[in-house]
Amino acid sequence: MKYLLFYKPYGVLCQFTDNSDHPRSTLKDYISIPEIYPVGRLDRDSEGLLLLTNNGQLQNRLANPKFAHPRTYYVQVEGIPDESVLDRLRNGVIIKNYRTRKAKVRLLSPEPNLPPRMPPIRDRQSIPTCWLEMILTEGKNRQVRRMTAAVGFPTLRLVRVSIGGNGIKLDLTNLNPGESRELSANETKALLNFK
The missing domain is CATH 3.30.70.580 (Pseudouridine synthase I, catalytic domain, N-terminal subdomain)
Structure with missing residues (x-):
């Protein structure tokens, strides 16, 4: 094998x-x-x-x-969510008539040390970004992107960093x-x- x-x-x-x-x-x-x-x-x-x-x-x-089984993602989002937004992600959000499972979510500080993406993400001076660590135990289609969009913080970059x-x-x-x-x-x- x-x-x-x-x-x-x-x-x-x-x-x-x-x-x-x-x-x-x-x-x-x-x-x-x-x-x-x-x-x-x-x-x-x-x-x-x-x-x-x-x-x-x-x-x-x-x-x-x-x-x-857990999957850990580093997620760069547009804007900086407060604790109430992170709690919504933690408790599950509705996407396409489905409530996501509970997740572990935290702000990452400092931002993760990742290789630069090619091409780089768009950079808008007037809108700050931040990184989240999200640990999910399910993998619906485009789930992380749909979850962050549902709470008003679109995903700019998404990197799965670990499994298990x-x-x-x-x-x-x-x-x-x-x-x-x-x-x-x-x-x-x-x-x-x-x-």
């Missing part, structure tokens, strides 16, 4: 093929291991940690909402955008025992 961590850059599709009229960058441009697939997804305009494997049973377990908890935490340590590495024996053992 293969287990790979990949730092997905901005603008890369979270799939190996693109059948559009204007082909875009895909995982195939970075990963040459055959028959390996991402566990979960990151939108094209999101960055960060992606786990890939050919272990279908593990993929199903990690993708199943009932296991509620309860004995296993996979993160971006020693990876730059576009780089990947195989899991260590200890990481693989912990991942396979992850409940």
Whole structure:
């Protein structure tokens, strides 16, 4: 079995093929291991940690909402939310007639040390930005972006920095955008025992 961590850059599709009229960058441009697939997804305009494997049973377990495994994101938002806004995010917000699960949310200060995004986000002098750490246990389509928009603080940049908890935490340590590495024996053992 293969287990790979990949730092997905901005603008890369979270799939190996693109059948559009204007082909875009895909995982195939970075990963040459055959028959390996991402566990979960990151939108094209999101960055960060992606786990890939050919272990279908593990993929199903990690993708199943009932296991509620944590995913940690660093989120740059437009504006600076106060504690009441953060509480709304923590307690779940309504997006598309669905209330999100409770989340752990905090302001990050100082801002995280991340590689610059290419292209950089727009910079508007009159509107401040800040970074949040959001830990979710579900992964609905564009959920983080929809959550911050629902409380009036649009997401400018979104980076998944880690996956897991309860004995296993996979993160971006020693990876730059576009780089990947195989899991260590200890990481693989912990991942396979992850409940």
